[in-house]
Amino acid sequence: MTPDPFPDVLSPGTPLLQLRNVTKIYQLRSALWDRLHRRRATLAAVGGVSLAVDAGDILGVVGESGSGKSTLGKIVVRLIRPTEGAVLYRGVDVSAQDGRALLPYRQRVQMIFQDTHSSLNPRKRVGRLLAEALAANGMKRDSRHGEAARLLRLVGLDQVVETRYPHELSGGQRQRVGIARSLCMRPELLVADEPVSALDVSLQGQIINLLTRLRAELGLTMIFISHDLAVVGRICTRIAVMYAGRIVEIGRPEDLMAAPVHPYTRALIDAVPKGLDGRAHRRKPLAGAPPAPGETVTGCPFRSRCPEAMAICVSQMPDKVRLSPDHDVVCHLATRGECV
Amino acid sequence: MNLPEAVVEVSGLHVAFGPAGSAVEVVRGVDFSVGRGEAVGLVGESGSGKSMTALGIMRLLPRGSRVAAGSVRLNGCSLHGLSDREMSSVRGRDISMIFQDPLTSLNPAFTIGRQLTDAIRTHQAIGRNAALDRAAELLALVGIAGPRARLAAYPHEFSGGMRQRVAIAIAVACQPKLLIADEPTTALDVTVQAQVVELLALLREELGIAILFISHNLDLVAEICDRVMVMYAGEIVEANSVHALFRNPRHPYTQQLLRCIPRLSDGRGELPTIPGAPPRFGARPDSCAFAPRCDYVHERCWHTAPPVRADAGSRVACWLASP
Amino acid sequence: MTGVQEQIGRRPDRPAIWARLPALLGGATGCAGGVLVLFVVVCALLAPLIAPHSPVAIDLQHKLAAPDARFWFGTDQAGRDVLSRVIWGARPSLQVGLVAVVIGTIGGVALGLVAGFYSGGWFEQAVMRALDAMAAVPLLVWAIAIVGIVGVDPVLIGPFAFGNEIKVMALLGLLYIPGLARLTYTSALVECQSDYVAARRLQGVGGWRIMLGDVLPNCLSPVIVQATLLVAVGIIIEAAISFVGLGVQPPTPSWGTMLAEARNYLFSGEWWLSLFPGLAISLTVIAFNLLGDGLRDVLDPRRNTAVFTT
Numbered sequence: 001m002t003p004d005p006f007p008d009v010l011s012p013g014t015p016l017l018q019l020r021n022v023t024k025i026y027q028l029r030s031a032l033w034d035r036l037h038r039r040r041a042t043l044a045a046v047g048g049v050s051l052a053v054d055a056g057d058i059l060g061v062v063g064e065s066g067s068g069k070s071t072l073g074k075i076v077v078r079l080i081r082p083t084e085g086a087v088l089y090r091g092v093d094v095s096a097q098d099g100r101a102l103l104p105y106r107q108r109v110q111m112i113f114q115d116t117h118s119s120l121n122p123r124k125r126v127g128r129l130l131a132e133a134l135a136a137n138g139m140k141r142d143s144r145h146g147e148a149a150r151l152l153r154l155v156g157l158d159q160v161v162e163t164r165y166p167h168e169l170s171g172g173q174r175q176r177v178g179i180a181r182s183l184c185m186r187p188e189l190l191v192a193d194e195p196v197s198a199l200d201v202s203l204q205g206q207i208i209n210l211l212t213r214l215r216a217e218l219g220l221t222m223i224f225i226s227h228d229l230a231v232v233g234r235i236c237t238r239i240a241v242m243y244a245g246r247i248v249e250i251g252r253p254e255d256l257m258a259a260p261v262h263p264y265t266r267a268l269i270d271a272v273p274k275g276l277d278g279r280a281h282r283r284k285p286l287a288g289a290p291p292a293p294g295e296t297v298t299g300c301p302f303r304s305r306c307p308e309a310m311a312i313c314v315s316q317m318p319d320k321v322r323l324s325p326d327h328d329v330v331c332h333l334a335t336r337g338e339c340v
Numbered sequence: 341m342n343l344p345e346a347v348v349e350v351s352g353l354h355v356a357f358g359p360a361g362s363a364v365e366v367v368r369g370v371d372f373s374v375g376r377g378e379a380v381g382l383v384g385e386s387g388s389g390k391s392m393t394a395l396g397i398m399r400l401l402p403r404g405s406r407v408a409a410g411s412v413r414l415n416g417c418s419l420h421g422l423s424d425r426e427m428s429s430v431r432g433r434d435i436s437m438i439f440q441d442p443l444t445s446l447n448p449a450f451t452i453g454r455q456l457t458d459a460i461r462t463h464q465a466i467g468r469n470a471a472l473d474r475a476a477e478l479l480a481l482v483g484i485a486g487p488r489a490r491l492a493a494y495p496h497e498f499s500g501g502m503r504q505r506v507a508i509a510i511a512v513a514c515q516p517k518l519l520i521a522d523e524p525t526t527a528l529d530v531t532v533q534a535q536v537v538e539l540l541a542l543l544r545e546e547l548g549i550a551i552l553f554i555s556h557n558l559d560l561v562a563e564i565c566d567r568v569m570v571m572y573a574g575e576i577v578e579a580n581s582v583h584a585l586f587r588n589p590r591h592p593y594t595q596q597l598l599r600c601i602p603r604l605s606d607g608r609g610e611l612p613t614i615p616g617a618p619p620r621f622g623a624r625p626d627s628c629a630f631a632p633r634c635d636y637v638h639e640r641c642w643h644t645a646p647p648v649r650a651d652a653g654s655r656v657a658c659w660l661a662s663p
Numbered sequence: 664m665t666g667v668q669e670q671i672g673r674r675p676d677r678p679a680i681w682a683r684l685p686a687l688l689g690g691a692t693g694c695a696g697g698v699l700v701l702f703v704v705v706c707a708l709l710a711p712l713i714a715p716h717s718p719v720a721i722d723l724q725h726k727l728a729a730p731d732a733r734f735w736f737g738t739d740q741a742g743r744d745v746l747s748r749v750i751w752g753a754r755p756s757l758q759v760g761l762v763a764v765v766i767g768t769i770g771g772v773a774l775g776l777v778a779g780f781y782s783g784g785w786f787e788q789a790v791m792r793a794l795d796a797m798a799a800v801p802l803l804v805w806a807i808a809i810v811g812i813v814g815v816d817p818v819l820i821g822p823f824a825f826g827n828e829i830k831v832m833a834l835l836g837l838l839y840i841p842g843l844a845r846l847t848y849t850s851a852l853v854e855c856q857s858d859y860v861a862a863r864r865l866q867g868v869g870g871w872r873i874m875l876g877d878v879l880p881n882c883l884s885p886v887i888v889q890a891t892l893l894v895a896v897g898i899i900i901e902a903a904i905s906f907v908g909l910g911v912q913p914p915t916p917s918w919g920t921m922l923a924e925a926r927n928y929l930f931s932g933e934w935w936l937s938l939f940p941g942l943a944i945s946l947t948v949i950a951f952n953l954l955g956d957g958l959r960d961v962l963d964p965r966r967n968t969a970v971f972t973t
Contacts, residue, residue, distance in 0.1 A: 064529035065500075079861055103867040111865055121856035125882040128582075132876075136866035170617055177505045178862075185866060199554060200385035205613030212610065229529065230602035234611060257604055270602055271534040273559040276586050287533035289499045 001162045004104040006090040014091050015052035016221055017076065017109075017189060022085035022095075047069040047245040048085075052322075055187075058215065058222045060236035060253075062229055062268070066290040068245035073193045076223060077111045078102055107137065108185035114194035116174035120166040125150075126177050133184035141279055146325045151180040155210060172203045178209065184216075189214075191223045195232070208235060229272055233257055238326065241265050244291050244301035251327035261329045263306045265300030280336075300332070308333060346373040347517045348435065350399065351412035355389070355396045365390045366409065368574035368625070371648075371655075374518055379544055379551045381385045381561030381582075384571035387618040390554050393571070394487050394520045398437055399427050415517070428580060435464040436511035440523040442503035446495040452479075452506050453491030456513060463514045478509040481546075482539060492653055501532035503537065512543060519543075525560070560599055566652070569595050573619050573629035580654040590656045592634045628659070636660060695956015698949030707753035707833035718916045723873035727928075730935055737935035739924060745935060748916040749943050755905075755917045757949065761833050762895035764890050766836025771843025772879075772886060778844070779851025779882075780874045786952035791848065794841035802838050806900055809834055809911040818911075827912055831904055835897055846889055884962035897949040902944050918944050 010016065027120050036236040053059050063069040073339040074080045075087065078094060087095040113119035118174070120129060130148035139147060149159050151253065155176040166174055174194060182190060196204040212235055213223055226232050232239055234252040241264065249262040260266045268287040269274040288305040289296065303313040312332050321334040368391040374380050384390040393400045397412050401420065412419045414434055419427065420576035431437075439445045447455060455473035457468065466474070472491065479487035482505040493504055504524060511519055521540065525533035541564050545553055555561050562570055562582050569579040570593065578591040599612045616633040628634070631641040633655045640659055648655055649662045656662075680693040681815045688697050706713065714725040715735070719727065722742030730737040736745035774794070812829060818825045855878060904910035905919025913920060925936035 028353055039471065064531060079864060100867075106865055106867045111862070113858040113862065117859055119862060121877055121881070123857040124877075129842060132863075133866050136868050140698075169619065172617060181862065187832075200618070202385060202597055202614040203617060204602075204616075205600055205611035209360045209610050209613065228608070229530075230604050231611070233604055234602055234608055235604060253608070269530055269604060273533075273537075273563050273599075274556060274603070275559040275562040276583065278559065278563040279582070285538055286531045287535070289501050290529060292499060294439075 002100050002103050005092050006104060006108065006192075007092075010055070010090060014055040016055040016057075016090065018086075019049055019072075019076070019225075020086045020088065020089040021081045022072070022075055022087065023047050024068075024165075025074060025083045026079060030210075035252035044245050045250060046075065046082075048249055049242075050085075051247065051250065053221060054218070055221050056240060058212075058224055058236045060145075060239040061225045062221060062232050062239060063229060063242035063337060064268075064290045064300065066244060066292070069242050070193055072224065072242070073111065073191045073225050076189075077103060077109050077191050082270045086157065106187050107158040108187055109189045110182040110185050110193070112175075112178055112182050112190060112192040112198055116166075116171050116178065116198060119178050120174055120181075122166055122286065123235050124165075125162065126164055126166070129181060130162075130178070130184060133181050137185050147184075148180075151183055152177075154183070154214070155180045156206075165226070172206060175199065176208050176210065179207075179214070187220070187222045189223070193225045194227070195224075197228070197305065204231070209224075211235075228239050229268055240266065244297070246330065247328075248331065249327075249329045251323075253328075255324075255327050261323065261327075261334060262331050263308050263333070264302050267305075267307075275320065297329075341395055346553075347376050347415065348392070349373040349413040350397060351413075351628065352501055353393065353396055353412065354408040355392045355405060356408040357392075359404075363408070366405070366574055367396060369410070370571075370574075370576055372576065372579065373568055374550050374552055376517070377544065377548045377550055378567065379541075379553060381386065381565035381568040382552060382554045383556065383558050383561050384569060385556055385618055386579075387573060387620060388571040390571050391402070391522055394437065394522050394552065394554055397520065398431060398435060400431075400437075402650050413565060427619055429463065432459060432511075432516065433514045433561060434516055435518045435520065435604045436502070436514075436516040437522060438511050438524050439518040441525050442507055442527070443495075444505050446503055448495050451492055452498075455489070456506075456510055459510045459513045462524075462650040463510060472514070475509075478513055479506070481512075481543070482509045483535075484503060484509075494535040500528050501534075504536055508539065508543070510548060512549060515547055518550045518552060520554070522554045523556070524553075526555070526557075533560070540564060555602075555619075558597060561604075570597070575629065575657060576655065577630065577657050584654060590635050590661050591631050591658045591659040592660070595637065596633075628657075675699040688954070689957025693961070696950050696953025696955070696957055699946065701952055703753055703947050705755065705951060706750050707757050710754060710830040714744075714750045716744035716747045718743060718747040718751040719914045720744075727933055730932075731867075736939045737876070737933075739936055740928070745921075745939055748853060748921060749918070749939050752899060752918045752940065752943065753947070754914045755828050755911045755915065756898045756901050757937070759828055759835065760894040760951075762832040763835035763897045765891050766803045766833065766841025767843050767893065768886060768890050769935050770836070770840040772847045772882070774840065774843035775847025776851050776874060776879055776882060778879060779848040780855055780870070782852055782855065787848075790844070793842050798839070798841040800846075800914055802835070803903060804897070804902060806831065806834055806904055807907065807909065815909055815912060825917065828901070829900060829912060831910055835900060839893055842893075843886055843889060845883050847882050850885060851878055854881045888955050888959040888962060891951055891958055895951035895955070895967065898944065898947055899950070926946045 023044070024046040026045060028043055047150070049072060053328065061069045061072060061260060069332070072081065075082050082095050085095065086093050088103060091111065095103065123204050127148060131144045134144045148162065151162055157173065157176050161169065161173065169177070169288065173203065196207050197209070199207065207229065211222065214220060224236055236253060238250065239253055239256050240247050243264050247264045249256065249260065256265060257269065262271055271285060272284045286305055291301060292321055295319055300313045300318055301322065303309045308314065310332060318330050318332045318335055319329050320328050323334065324326055344544060350373065351371050353367055353370045354365055356363040356365050358364050370393055382393065392401070392405065396407050401407070407420065414430065419430065422430065446452070454474060456478060457471040458584065460466070460471045475491055476487040479490055484490055484502060484505060487520045498506065524654050525536050528536065529659055539553060539558065545551060553561055553565055560594055565582055567579065568582050568585050569576045570591065571577065572593050578585065578589065578594045584597065589598055600614060602611060614633050619629055627643060628641040628646050632636045632642065646657050646659045648657045648663050664901050686798060687908035688694050720743060722738070724742065725734070725738050726740055726742040728734055728738045734746065736749060739745055739748070774790050778790045781787060781883065813830060815827045817827060818829045860873055860877060863877055901910055901917070902922065905917045906923045911917035911920055921940040925940070928936050
């Protein structure tokens with residue numbers, strides 16, 4: 001048995017999860033010609049991300065394609081190892097661990113996936129899926145069935161679901177099974193990677209309300225990754241906005257929605273359809289597109305689309321500015337004190 | 341309300357899926373029309389039949405499905421009597437369609453110049469160089485920089501948003517009367533979605549094309565459409581002007597759907613939801629399909645399908661509106 | 664929870680497995696193939712019981728007799744009953760066909776699965792390139808070349824002597840490996856990207872367990888179809904090898920050797936010597952092909968999975 005290195009009691013001021021300067025760089029396969037000249041294409045999926053999550057928080061991570069939010073989620077659950085930087089859980093660095101050493105971490109941090117079609121093995125019945133997960137967590141054979149039934153009830157599914165194959169269930173039901181499966185490992189921290197993006201709007205609420213209820217009942221901490229700012233703004237205690245692999249602004253929903261500082265955050269808020277209000281106040285949409293994978297840019301990665309870009313933005317990456325204890329932004333406008 | 345002259349009229353459209361004995365009706369009696377230069381939205385969730393309606397209009401239904409009843413009229417002429425060849429000439433010239441996934445709606449093996457000129461020359465007898473000029477004009481119209489040079493590029497060299505613009509350019513190449521946009525922005529980032537929506541509004545102004553905008557996002561549809569139709573389980577349950585629908589939704593599904601949409605301006609707390617799920621295996625014809633999930637359901641809803649109440653420019657299929 | 668419950672899948676009383684079998688085999692095609700295959704297998708298994716005469720009994724008095732009441736398929740140049748020889752001839756054909764496929768499947772799936780699961784490593788490159796090289800030469804050419812080199816003497820393993828067919832089976836099995844490996848490899852590559860594999864990793868489960876318990880079952884569908892079709896290929900190859908004298912050695916009856924012996928009588932009017940073995944080969948090959956096609960319709964993952972819920 002691998003000993004559990006995580007202290008049960010956190011010293012005051014220590015966050016549950018801390019990311020320090022986490023970077024993930026992928027080496028892309030390059031043509032032979034480039035390799036002969038030692039030119040290797042690299043993709044910086046995540047660059048220098050630092051953040052802290054306290055116990056009981058719900059952190060929302062918002063971004064578009066290429067923002068690196070999914071990669072960040074996978075680094076947190078250690079499906080991917082960061083190229084640089086540290087992932088500290090309860091003060092213990094897990095970024096260098098692998099294999100069996102990670103088992104205690106797996107029993108504390110779990111993930112819920114976006115695509116319900118591929119997140120459940122199509123050849124296994126739900127009952128077997130859950131029993132296997134419980135077995136992986138070391139539960140005795142006799143108790144597995146009862147525990148599986150209890151978890152299904154917990155996520156709002158009838159016990160008959162145990163005999164069904166995933167393709168016999170609807171998207172919402174499959175997602176609930178996915179949640180039940182992640183709970184088999186009795187985690188403290190749950191990373192939800194776009195858990196409702198594939199569901200109808202009228203059903204999204206069911207899953208989101210389930211997650212907030214579970215958080216309250218089980219004392220979970222959550223990281224909620226999504227592209228939907230409205231959902232994130234509703235349930236999260238803090239929101240991190242990502243662009244091109246970096247966090248550009250992080251703060252409480254009230255601050256971010258009411259008075260966004262970073263031009264990208266503002267553009268994101270403007271771009272969300274607003275129904276009749278959107279008809280009345282037409283705003284010019286942001287030009288350009290999120291950066292393609294592999295594109296490297298000097299200075300601030302947002303400068304090519306930023307309506308407030310200045311000369312310094314081209315040459316220099318901005319520093320992080322602390323506007324208030326809960327509100328950080330990475331922008332030259334803030335450095336210069338020019339933001340409102 | 342003075343409705344403009346109708347370009348496309350759909351009446352009593354039924355689309356069925358599956359073998360003849362055990363067919364499931366995915367579109368159950370849809371009636372609507374789109375006027376010249378109008379932007380009409382068709383909103384629905386999974387299983388509502390909105391995409392099948394569009395494919396039924398275009399006669400592009402997938403294998404195993406067919407139009408079981410009803411008619412589609414283009415400028416007064418029925419489309420269902422046409423042969424395949426005649427229908428092919430209608431597609432692209434009179435009615436065009438763009439799809440959700442720009443990755444698969446452009447052919448990866450051909451340059452976009454080739455795909456554009458193919459579309460142009462299918463319906464117009466002009467030479468290759470003239471077609472290339474027109475193609476460059478179209479690319480400029482949809483907002484692609486350096487259009488002449490981009491004609492030689494392949495789809496994989498473009499981002500998702502730009503591919504969708506190219507798809508729009510191909511669709512409007514021959515100035516159709518109606519453009520059907522089937523979830524054109526669902527696969528795009530929200531900032532890119534705003535650009536594409538702005539482009540569609542612009543094209544409508546400049547070219548006078550009518551647009552049938554299909555989406556699951558009611559807020560998005562409200563931004564560009566004048567009229568909205570809400571579909572549930574294969575039927576249109578409510579249709580009205582955008583303002584009237586948002587201010588005074590009459591069908592319980594519309595009301596509940598409007599409540600469910602998460603908005604930035606909302607406070608915090610639980611998200612409203614509609615309990616249960618849309619029917620998956622076809623709805624019964626002798627009751628209201630929404631009855632299991634409706635807040636206002638009563639005895640009659642289970643036994644008899646509600647009548648459609650059509651006033652000037654609006655329709656509702658609910659017992660509450662027709663007591 | 665809420666008062667409104669969602670319908671959970673559609674599982675009305677499932678009919679018994681016999682009633683579902685036609686659908687599981689892919690409709691009319693698959694069933695027809697299945698029935699024929701069953702017929703051939705039964706003939707081969709029960710050959711000693713159903714063959715009217717001995718396949719090797721020489722009776723020169725009745726040589727080259729046309730089909731009549733006593734010898735339903737006539738007799739050959741040594742007076743042996745053609746019907747009995749055809750029935751007994753099913754054995755080497757099926758043996759070679761099935762055993763080769765078993766060897767090929769086990770070897771191919773194992774190699775392809777590991778190569779796909781540990782993609783990016785040295786194993787993948789080494790194995791895939793080696794298999795590509797093997798696949799460059801057509802099956803029949805390999806078979807003839809190797810058997811030609813190795814010879815046709817019986818194989819001695821310990822105290823047992825096996826006929827020459829063993830070499831053909833082993834050889835064919837090895838030659839099937841590249842195709843089946845590639846099939847498994849492409850499936851494995853795709854399945855390994857799935858979230859359910861990631862979820863298992865998140866449970867701390869080791870690589871081999873995930874590979875065998877989660878990925879393998881999802882790679883088997885195309886392999887099953889291909890394996891069925893390869894049985895048909897094996898039967899043809901066995902016949903061809905025996906035809907050129909490198910396979911089953913006389914006096915053991917085999918459809919291929921029967922055709923070889925019938926060569927001399929093609930134009931002299933003894934049509935029954937070539938027709939019946941030829942028909943036997945064709946029918947058996949068609950049977951396996953039909954079964955394989957039927958299974959393909961059922962097992963194609965892109966097909967809507969209604970079959971499993973009806």
